[in-house]
Amino acid sequence: MRYLIILLCFLYQCFGEGTVPDQVHLSFTGDMTEMAVVWNTFAEASQDVYYKKIGIGASSTAKGSSEAWVYGGITRYRHKATMTGLDYSSEYEYTIASRTFSFKTLSNNPQSYKVCVFGDLGYWHGNSTESIIKHGLAGDFDFIVHLGDIAYDLHTNNGQVGDSYLNVFEPLISKMPYMVIAGNHEDDYQNFTNYQKRFSVPDNGHNDNQFYSFDLGPVHWVGVSTENYGYYYSYGMDPVMTQYDWLKRDLTTANSNRAATPWIFTFQHRPFYCSNVNSAECQSFENRLVRTGWLDMPGLEPLFLQNSVDFGFWGHEHSYERFYPVADRTYWNDPNAYVNPKAPVYLISGSAGCHTPDAWFSDQPWPWSAARNNDYGWSIVTIANRTHVRVEQISIDKNEQTVDDFWVIKDEGYTHSGEMRRASSGTKFPAQKCHFKDVACQRSLKEINEEL
Ligand SMILES: [Fe+2]
The missing domain is CATH 2.60.40.380 (Purple acid phosphatase-like, N-terminal)
Incomplete structure (x- = not known):
């Protein structure tokens, strides 16, 4: 001392x-x-x-x-x-x-690299912090994607929790890029000031760190704000529409550039789908807004489907969940579902370390939920090449054992939109009941029942 x-x-x-x-x-x-x-x-x-x-x-x-x-x-x-x-x-x-x-800089147009992906990591409850820093310094991945909810919270104790969190991670994130997206905890009642002032992202979005994209090797990475939706009642519709218009242009351009960049990966905080029952989040209005939209507010899932997004990484739920390819509640769960997937493949990795207990899963998870794990942990995404991507989920509770490990494979030139249009439908999920105040749920249910 x-x-x-x-x-x-x-x-x-x-x-x-x-x-x-x-x-x-x-x-x-x-x-x-x-x-x-x-x-x-x-x-x-x-x-x-x-x-x-x-x-x-x-x-x-x-x-x-x-x-x-x-x-x-x-x-x-x-x-x-x-x-x-x-x-x-x-x-x-x-x-x-x-x-x-x-x-270290990466090679020119690297066709293979590894990314550490996680969400929902706190300063006081940083269960994965030591493991992530250790593996990062050992060269086990090339950069980090943090899926929102950073430090719990960046602004707590007049911002000193944010200071401490970034200093703890400094030995690692001074050596490799730390790419972030905002979660609901980044709202500091001053329009995300702590989030906007503490980070930098590519400025091809709106220069407020809320959304952006970059190409790296065979992947077009797109960071999307779900908090424009979650806080629309505080900050208005303009941020939603500004992002939506930008995202439409960005994904359209990326989808026409598949020869150079065959994969499109998105990352955002709130999920489109989840099977947790510890809170009402998987059915809550703010979360459903992100996928389906509401009145004149367009949701994001149609853009993802129209432009054949391959992968989506989500946080917010303090657990790990892998989904079968799913498009507007239609899903494909055959044994080869991840080979030339007929819809985007989504993943929740929000269990890095948080201020709340486990996020319990329903005894009857959604049928498009392929794997679930409630251990603290983080993910390694390996871009193997233009046709193969691997995801491994590392458990902190189980001494860094891998608790999920899967590959997504697609043929050179394959995108799922054309396949979806031709496909006989996958399996639709059964009708459910909605809370009588959840108007968005009732609207979805009406649509589903009309389709069935
Ligand atoms: Fe969250």
């Missing part, structure tokens, strides 16, 4: 109180010859990033920009810089003020 105090005193004397960068983390910009870095200080500081290939060449400078923001009476300074002109398959070091970090 004494040495720590001496070190802190040294840092403060040398660099001024509050100007030592912390919470340093990387993110993709969409241009794979670049890397964005975001960090925080508690005092005004003009800081640039000096970076160079390790062992080779002169140092380059990435000009940092800074912006003061206030939450809970604490003034923080968000800093961002973009390192450009990076070579592929190279190791770089970068220095901000007194601190030096390093990272």
Whole structure:
């Protein structure tokens, strides 16, 4: 402890109180010859990033920009810089003020890589934190996708929980991109200020971190906000429609670019489907809005089907659940369902570590639910090549055993839209009862009964 105090005193004397960068983390910009870095200080500081290939060449400078923001009476300074002109398959070091970090770039248009995917991870209940950091530092994946609900909450205790969470993860996320999407816990009653100020994402969406996309090798990755829907009564319809119009254009373009990028993966916080019964979330109005829409508010599932989205990753439910290919409640559960799937394949990985107990499953889960697990854990998604993708679910409760492991395989050039139009239908789920106040459920039920 004494040495720590001496070190802190040294840092403060040398660099001024509050100007030592912390919470340093990387993110993709969409241009794979670049890397964005975001960090925080508690005092005004003009800081640039000096970076160079390790062992080779002169140092380059990435000009940092800074912006003061206030939450809970604490003034923080968000800093961002973009390192450009990076070579592929190279190791770089970068220095901000007194601190030096390093990272590796991926190969040019990598056809194979691994991604750590999880949602719903807290600072105080970070059951998977140690495991994720250990495996990330060991090189078991190349970047991270966090499916929302970050730190529980970024804004708790005047934002100091967010500070602590990002500092705990700094050894890992200063070395590899940390790609995020907002969950319901990111609303801080100031229009997601903590979420928007603490992260950086590719700016091809709306520049508020709520939605964006990027291509990496054979996958077009799309981050989608479900919180535009969940908080429409606070922030209005405009965010929903702005995202919807952008997403329609983005998916249409991606779907016409399959020769170069055969897979389309989406990631978002709230699920379209789930089988949990610990709360009413799987039937709640806000969650159903995301899939089906309401009145003039369009839902997302039709866009996914029209543009043959291959995969969707979700959080929000504090459990793991894998689904058979499913399209508007029609599903295919034959033994080869994951070979040339006739609809998107969805997955909930929201069990990384949260503030609530297990998310119990119904004794009679939906028939399109293929596998369920209530252990704490996280997922590794392996992009093997243009035709093969693997998902493994790692259990923290079972000493990092793999508790689910499956492949999705599709032929070169295959997309499911044409197949769905031709397909005799899969199996439709049986009629159910709705709560008398759940108008969206009743509307869906009416549609289903008319189809049956
Ligand atoms: Fe959530």
